[in-house]
Amino acid sequence: MTPRKSHDPVPADLEALPPGLAAAWGVVDTGGRRGPKPAHSVEKIIAVATELADEEGIAAASLPKVAARIGVTTNALYRYVSSKEELIVLLADRAWGDPPALPDGDWREAAALWSRRLFERFISRPWLLDVPTTVSLTPHNAAWLNALITVLGSTGMAAQQTLNCAYLLDSHARYGANLRRNTPTPAALRRANPDQQRAVRAVRVFLDGQLRSHNLNAVADAMEDPMFLSDEPPLDGFEFGLARILDGIEAYVRR
Amino acid sequence: MTPRKSHDPVPADLEALPPGLAAAWGVVDTGGRRGPKPAHSVEKIIAVATELADEEGIAAASLPKVAARIGVTTNALYRYVSSKEELIVLLADRAWGDPPALPDGDWREAAALWSRRLFERFISRPWLLDVPTTVSLTPHNAAWLNALITVLGSTGMAAQQTLNCAYLLDSHARYGANLRRNTPTPAALRRANPDQQRAVRAVRVFLDGQLRSHNLNAVADAMEDPMFLSDEPPLDGFEFGLARILDGIEAYVRR
DNA sequence: AACAACTGTGTAAGCCGTCTACTATTTCTC
DNA sequence: GAGAAATAGTAGACGGCTTACACAGTTGTT
Numbered sequence: 001m002t003p004r005k006s007h008d009p010v011p012a013d014l015e016a017l018p019p020g021l022a023a024a025w026g027v028v029d030t031g032g033r034r035g036p037k038p039a040h041s042v043e044k045i046i047a048v049a050t051e052l053a054d055e056e057g058i059a060a061a062s063l064p065k066v067a068a069r070i071g072v073t074t075n076a077l078y079r080y081v082s083s084k085e086e087l088i089v090l091l092a093d094r095a096w097g098d099p100p101a102l103p104d105g106d107w108r109e110a111a112a113l114w115s116r117r118l119f120e121r122f123i124s125r126p127w128l129l130d131v132p133t134t135v136s137l138t139p140h141n142a143a144w145l146n147a148l149i150t151v152l153g154s155t156g157m158a159a160q161q162t163l164n165c166a167y168l169l170d171s172h173a174r175y176g177a178n179l180r181r182n183t184p185t186p187a188a189l190r191r192a193n194p195d196q197q198r199a200v201r202a203v204r205v206f207l208d209g210q211l212r213s214h215n216l217n218a219v220a221d222a223m224e225d226p227m228f229l230s231d232e233p234p235l236d237g238f239e240f241g242l243a244r245i246l247d248g249i250e251a252y253v254r255r
Numbered sequence: 256m257t258p259r260k261s262h263d264p265v266p267a268d269l270e271a272l273p274p275g276l277a278a279a280w281g282v283v284d285t286g287g288r289r290g291p292k293p294a295h296s297v298e299k300i301i302a303v304a305t306e307l308a309d310e311e312g313i314a315a316a317s318l319p320k321v322a323a324r325i326g327v328t329t330n331a332l333y334r335y336v337s338s339k340e341e342l343i344v345l346l347a348d349r350a351w352g353d354p355p356a357l358p359d360g361d362w363r364e365a366a367a368l369w370s371r372r373l374f375e376r377f378i379s380r381p382w383l384l385d386v387p388t389t390v391s392l393t394p395h396n397a398a399w400l401n402a403l404i405t406v407l408g409s410t411g412m413a414a415q416q417t418l419n420c421a422y423l424l425d426s427h428a429r430y431g432a433n434l435r436r437n438t439p440t441p442a443a444l445r446r447a448n449p450d451q452q453r454a455v456r457a458v459r460v461f462l463d464g465q466l467r468s469h470n471l472n473a474v475a476d477a478m479e480d481p482m483f484l485s486d487e488p489p490l491d492g493f494e495f496g497l498a499r500i501l502d503g504i505e506a507y508v509r510r
Numbered sequence: 511a512a513c514a515a516c517t518g519t520g521t522a523a524g525c526c527g528t529c530t531a532c533t534a535t536t537t538c539t540c
Numbered sequence: 541g542a543g544a545a546a547t548a549g550t551a552g553a554c555g556g557c558t559t560a561c562a563c564a565g566t567t568g569t570t
Binding site (some may be wrong): 011014015016017018021022025027037119130132133134135136137139142145146149150153159160161162163164165166167168170171172173174176178179182183195199201202203206207210211214216217218219221222223224237240241243244245246247248249251252 | 259267268269270271272273276277280282285296385387388389390391392394397398400401404405408414415416417418419420421423425426427429430431433434437438450453454456457461465466471472473474477478483492495496498499500501502503504506507
Binding site for chain 1 (some may be wrong): 555556558564565567568
């Protein structure tokens with residue numbers, strides 16, 4: 001039995017909501033006033049979980065590990081968070097952070113800025129890519145989307161097309177960051193430890209051999225290309241794809 | 256100690272490879288010939304795991320459940336598969352299946368066909384979206400990519416740009432399918448069970464209220480748009496985004 | 511001031527998941 | 541046929557999520 005009760009009457013039925021959604025929007029009561037004061041807080045739990053995720057990935061943000069680092073037993077956390085899933089939702093929302101301020105005049109420049117900032121956020125918090133995506137927007141998540149949609153709305157597109165374009169850019173930032181994580185740039189590879197370097201090299205050699213012996217030469221050729229030898233981020237896959245998407249949107253806007 | 260040994264000398268060091276990669280390409284020996292014949296096979300295990308994933312999602316493709324359905328103990332599976340991760344890799348590769356045959360003449364039409372087929376595959380096997388993405392290509396995976404790259408290569412783009420474009424389309428199919436899964440069309444919603452319908456409705460009502468009370472009206476407006484009331488797939492977000500991406504690529508090809 | 515209601519934490523335990531010994535049994539090779 | 545090798549079963553360690561229960565501390569009410 002959790003202490004969570006809703007005092008103010010909310011029109012929607014909170015029971016049918018996915019775990020964590022109501023909590024993320026702060027729609028749950030923190031509990032009554034009788035009884036001992038909580039020794040900790042949801043914010044503290046999320047902060048510790050973020051630390052763990054930063055250090056060892058999303059799998060390390062487990063209830064036992066968070067509890068151990070705080071100094072309580074595992075199930076004491078259930079006084080603050082109703083389930084693991086809720087913790088993850090709150091964790092992810094916090095990791096999104098606030099969207100960047102976007103310039104007013106040029107929608108294209110603003111959209112590009114938005115995309116690059118999101119891409120960078122995914123790079124700096126790689127485990128955010130491992131959080132399963134749902135459509136249920138959380139506050140920070142929604143603020144990002146709202147910023148982009150506001151900018152794209154200035155093109156005169158219909159609202160639904162605006163949303164589609166926003167999804168396109170969100171998707172690209174996410175996928176690009178995932179790709180970057182898995183295929184590190186030469187600079188990143190140099191910073192990596194020997195084991196990781198060996199693993200990357202082993203995969204490349206192995207895959208090239210397999211692809212060619214299976215007559216998949218087009219892929220093999222593309223993978224051998226100097227893209228993987230280039231250090232400059234401006235020429236990488238993310239920027240290339242971003243330019244194509246923005247070109248496509250621009251062509252649509254001009255009809 | 257597994258029975259897996261490599262007899263033919265492979266230049267790459269298989270030890271450094273991520274789990275499942277060598278197995279997916281069939282580079283591991285099936286074991287010696289002494290001893291009892293295996294009562295089962297990797298193919299059978301993957302088929303059963305696929306059944307389970309189709310029925311209850313990727314989480315249901317666990318070793319205990321697969322073993323129970325086959326009629327063996329859990330760890331007997333370790334005679335066929337070296338780890339859970341390897342099973343998932345093999346499962347995912349099998350789910351990709353063979354790429355469609357693509358027409359020769361029009362690269363744009365071929366790329367669109369490729370994207371739609373991939374999108375449909377993700378729709379029919381939603382759990383494939385839950386398999387964490389790595390760059391390590393597996394045979395079917397690579398065959399899909401090879402087919403698309405071959406087509407895109409006819410535009411005369413540099414190999415690295417070809418690969419980038421392919422990633423763009425792959426990303427879009429994946430993200431679009433994920434979006435479709437989370438925001439079902441009205442037709443799909445009608446087919447859903449009452450609980451699911453109630454959940455979807457609850458989320459929409461709740462989110463709309465929260466977005467507006469947080470002054471995130473741009474998102475709220477876009478979400479209320481008749482897009483969600485339209486049944487026709489050709490007008491949905493996936494097709495819209497696909498057209499924009501292809502437009503962007505076409506503009507680049509024509510320089 | 512005393513009691514009752516309520517809340518936070520600890521202990522214990524259940525369930526499920528991955529994975530590693532060890533043992534017994536079957537089958538192939540010599 | 542005898543020994544070697546591989547397969548499947550038994551048992552168990554370990555970690556994760558979650559619930560039930562008891563205890564202790566705090567608050568509001570009588």
